[in-house]
Amino acid sequence: MPKHVTPLMDELEKGPWPSFVSDLKRQAEKNPQCWDIVGQMELSYKDKMTHWKHGGIVGVFGYGGGIVGRYSDVPAQFPGVAHFHTVRLNQPSSKFYRTDLLRKLCDLWEKHGSGMTNFHGSTGDLVLLGTRTEELEPLFYELTHELNWDLGGSGSNLRTPSCCLGKARCEWSCYDTQAACYGMTMKYQDEIHRPAFPYKFKFKFSGCANDCVAALARSDLSAIGTWRDQIRINQAEVKNYISGANKPNGGGVPGKTGFDIQKEVIALCPTGCMWMEGDTLKIDDAECTRCMHCLNVMPKALRPGLDQGASIMMGAKAPILDGAQLGTLIVPFIKMNPDGEFEELVEVIEKCWDWWMENGKNRERLGESIQRVGLPTFLRVMEIEALPQHVKEPRSNPYVFWRDEEVPGGFERDVKEFRKKHAQ
């Protein structure tokens, strides 16, 4: 029996798509506090303003993240959501779950919270929605001691790292994204659980440039799989695509007939590095940007090279204080070696953090810090020489800045000597 009259929320149950309002009402049959979520949202829709108070000092002992405080500003009207804290759990790499663990987690969450969940938050965490302050410590104890499950990151912490399916399911993955994600999660436990930075910092790991976790757009530091030798070509399979024996895109375009390699692959190559010689496909790998388009269209014929690793981009973010930014290529290639505990990646991460912790302003994402000081300065911080891969095209930017030590004799001039030669 509904506790509140909610005509505006009821509108969101109409239509063929799933409705979170229906989910809330179903859960409310078991847990009446969920009626107050629907009721408070109805009031917010009516008033056209939120009735949540934001943030707070809630958390579990020893952790400075993972719990986000939420309180209702109309608790007398909606006592079920007077406290409605969010709990972020560190999802397993690539979100592979054991169903028995999920059942136990749901039981635990019904015991200590609203029973409502969000699979998953935009960073990747498994999110438990809505509990009271006094339930946090018992929930955390059972989570960690019985389910062996930890909280994720929030606030000015390293946020829970996330990765694509990687080598578990994907033949294109150029490194073991799950090993990297898990390895960095374990290495940087202190940074995940205790605030260390001027603002949030996110890692994401994609195995190839298809970038299935959208690392390029969403993470301060993204490791995107790539290779530095030649694309492996199986010319017999190329012919099978041309003859129609192989379906392009792995048959992923239903109803599509015919295949024009010139139009669908060669003409769409962003650097124009492919051509046909007779019925043989040729690629000038030095010009290839590893965009993955040709491999996606002809997966049986083309495969990533064998000298594999990752490109490191930095500075992506959503628009909070400043506009949205994609990541900027900082390190074109590093090896991603799990046996070496991702030593090269760790070196890049720590160099960047050491600088940002000291130089980043409060609430300034890494991308904004890089923009403020300029890419040449940041490259110097990272001890990386500017490379052709750092620019989109040559000679389109007239503002080339030389430093004193880069100019023979520096910028100091003897004016009298200069006048002797030029004062005519």
Place this chain on the structure above:
Amino acid sequence: MAMSIEELKEKILDKALNGPKAQLYVKDFHAIDPDASPRAVKNAANDLVKEGKMVFWSSGSTTMYAAKGRAKDEETREA
């Protein structure tokens, strides 16, 4: 030369207790000892939280530090 961890903690707590701002970002403590590394400052502030002398205040996207009793308490704050 950088301060010892105990000296650093003492100065951080003093700033949190007696400074004009009730809630501070971790960077606000850096000026206490310019020779200390940002990590050392962060560790000192975190130690004070563990000891119950300071608390974290988090909006969910940002985290600040405050001396116990000086942080905004959203539970009791009027909207």
